[in-house]
Amino acid sequence: MRATLLGFLFAQALFLIAFTPRSNAYITAEEQIMLDWIKREGGEFKVTISRNAAGVRGIFTTQNVRKGELLILIPDHLVFSVPSVPAAEGAPLLLKELHTPCSRLGPYLRILPNESQVLTGYNFPEEYIRYLADDRLEAQVLRYFKQHSRSTFEGQNDDKMMMTIPEAIGRANISLPYYEYVVAMLSSRTFTLRKEALSMVPLLDLMNHDIRDINQLDSSLGSRGVRLSAGKDMLKGEEVTITYGDMRSDELLLYYGFLDTVTSPPRLLAVDHRNFKPNEFGDLVDQPLTGPEEDIRAEIARLQHILAKFENRLETLGPIPNTLPYLAGLLRELHDQRREAIHYELSRLQRLLEQHDGQAEL
Template sequence: EAPASAPVRAVQSKRQEDVAADELVAWILESGGKANVEVRRNAAGVRGLYATRRIEAGQDIYSVPLSCILNAGDMQDFSLPTLALLREMHTPCSRFSAYVRAMPPPEHQLNGCNLPLSYVPLLQSSYWEDQVLTWRSLLTRLLGGELNDSAAVLLPEAVGRAADNMTLLELQYACSLASSRYITGEPRQRMLLVPLFDMANHRPGCPHAVRSFERPDPSFRLVAGERIRKGEEVCYSYGDMADDVALVHYGILAGGSHTHPPRLLMVDHHLFDPEAGSNLVPPVPFEPATEKERRRELKRLRARLADLRELDRRAAALPAPQPEPGYERALKLMLRLQVIRREALEAEIGRLGALGKAAKMGKGGAQEEL
């Protein structure tokens, strides 16, 4: 027994997933990879990648050998990355054990796959509500065996007898993890879960670029697009996303909330086409070629804002939305998205209104000159 006077040292124990993240880096190095980064948390508790030395533009930030990549197959089937991840989570002695142990726990993982159903109406967009409900329905049908004739991989094929006790919540969690972490693209059109790569947080416009499957070195590399100082966070750009896209796909607000005026949500943008199946619209502002076009767009935006104000009026008469246990942060994000949406619409309506006034004044001035 320690004497009563012995100093008591506060031991700050690392979270299990952070210990696993250190082991993940060690595994990549043992497997022949290189890492000029470590995994750490920032002051806000967000985990990310940090440079362990100065890295010049054009140099590798890390390289992950192909043997450490989890290939989730081709891009036809929504559930493949989820099932690939679940397979490793339920495989004793999986070679990806360091990878799956380093995943954020359910309470820190959010996107449209595991959004509580009671929050779905808060998206205030039939497009996003349909998306989230479609994903939920696919997961439910995968769990119930209804997709057995059409799914590329069935649940018992992926996880064996663990399928007997699988819950929808576990499927949603795995779906949320996998869909917010996999990468696809040239030269291989495959959904790849790449350890270490998926520890980098989003920064819009981040210049670092992926190079993979090249010869003579086919490994998966992140190459610095600008100099990175030792200790600096290493970002990755998940795409040029509006805030609604960032929230539903990554559980973050990362587009318009950082710009002044805030950027229109994707679903409010003039180029948004719900049928196109793309989640990216270019952040180009509407530039009317004629006065008629300007008025038409102004009318569209005013009608959109009026619909939202009507929803606000109705919501004010009801009790405030209640957080689901464990999803308190998610509710805050969704309510913040509503505010950003209205601010962005107001700003755009103001801009188009001012364009009209400026055009009128220009005409008046030109007529005076004549």
């Protein structure tokens, strides 16, 4: 009888474990220590740290907030800034801070992501570069991001730098992948609060990207710190995001390690845009091409050529290795987004041509 009851309770417990919906929402002890530290140092916030449905760490409101209300205030003395230079050349200052045992920013530095949690073009794993499946994207990673980290790591840019790696950490030995990680972190977590500086701001740098967002950052003189105000009414528990800029999936991948989630209507990758200039990312305007007819025909031919080359490349490459399943998945999704966007634009252009032909026949 006792055995039956125990068996029944055990089965029930198993059922509950298996079918209780698991929430991603949690805050670690170190993250809570950072929040307490910010508060003691004079910060104010109506948010906490947690994870969203996709498991990505971010910040979330702890109460209903009205549009225009202050969401977060981080005092100036908790901000960490480096000169506004390419990330690979500014990184020794962050390296120094990370190697300072009693840094004033200790509670903040302890919650920064580890090497396996940061991905940008700077620390893009060699093994996966060719699966970008595009000459220009691969060149961007190899000749711009990784080459810059490597040459700086090897001391070739020392004469341009405010602080060199040995000045930052003395004789401590670090590897190139570790340096790439520090560069990647600096590049993906800084705000431009002042013209001459790149700044890391505790808590605020936990905001994830959403292109549609309208929350407002303010660090103007006299504001006693960096403030974030709600751009809209928000409910308790909502994720607080900010826009990192109007970036396409290939740019987001190389600068931040994720892809655009707003994919309807599909958007050409930056490298496929007719106004893309090699070695130049940013600010491509989505002004649809509407004519004249010879331009539409030329654009159709250009996109068809890109698509054929891309499919051919993918076939030659074969399956993406699963050494890093997260990155393999991202690359597969990038390929799908690219293909879908080119097809979508080709159909739009073909329809336009048909309209032109129809009008010509009248």
